[in-house]
Amino acid sequence: MTSPPIQWYPGHIAKAERALQEQLKKVDVVLEVRDARIPLATRHPDVAQWISGKERVLILNRVDMIPQSVQQDWNKWFRSQNEVPYFTNAHQGQGISGVAQAARxxxxxxxxxRSDRGMLPRPVRAVVIGFPNVGKSALINRLLKKRVVESARRAGVTRQLKWVRISDELDLLDAPGVLPSRLSDQEAALKLAFCDDIGQAAYDNQRVAAALVDRIKAVYHLSPNLFEQEPLSDRYPLELEPRTGEGFVADLADIRYQGDKERSANQILNDFRKGILGAIPLELPPAIE
Structure with a gap:
């Protein structure tokens, strides 16, 4: 099956990028949030250029949705790249104290x-950036210990740039999720679609769900020790083998939804995105892959 084309809207993205880059001139530190299931696919290719010379804190959110062994592997890999990752589950508050300490x-x-130059101290200005729906607003709410920005497990909730006072020491800018205006790597685009980290995009749910099943199969075959049992088998009355992803979607539709493949596809995607299928990583560190 050919990879489904993932399409999004460069005009909307370009406007958000311009607003973000203007605000980046005013900030001291960048909190970059990525999805722990796909930490490489949620790396924006332009971030390094945008924040050149600024401090950065790397946050891998949704750590509850990957096995602990994979978290440890990513921790080793990022440290081998001279980066220190902070793993969080922003909805439950896990790992937030470490992020707050890093920002302080x-x-x-x-x-x-500033003091060395004879200047008075001031609150540090930080910005939270990342792809849509990776958990930026939930992270800010946890840092504040109260709900001040709207947060939900869907893309596009944050619509505009908003400054929030965290403490006398820290001001934080909540920014809308920003996608690259062009992403030629369709495999990476598919991973964003699997995790609903792609914002206002257009794609075929059935083809994306089929590709998700194929990706889960690939990870399972690559490292079956990550799973207590064959993934999907608990939730659906089907085995992965010998089905293709496309066949899995079709067979599930026949068993549960009177042949309605759209409902079957939506069930698979929603179950994965909500964590109902368990802790399933879609990327492993390059040394493992």
């Missing part, structure tokens, strides 16, 4: 530099 440490360094 960066702030202390910045204000020490």
């Amino acid at each position: 440490q960066v702030g202390a360094k910045i204000n020490q530099r």
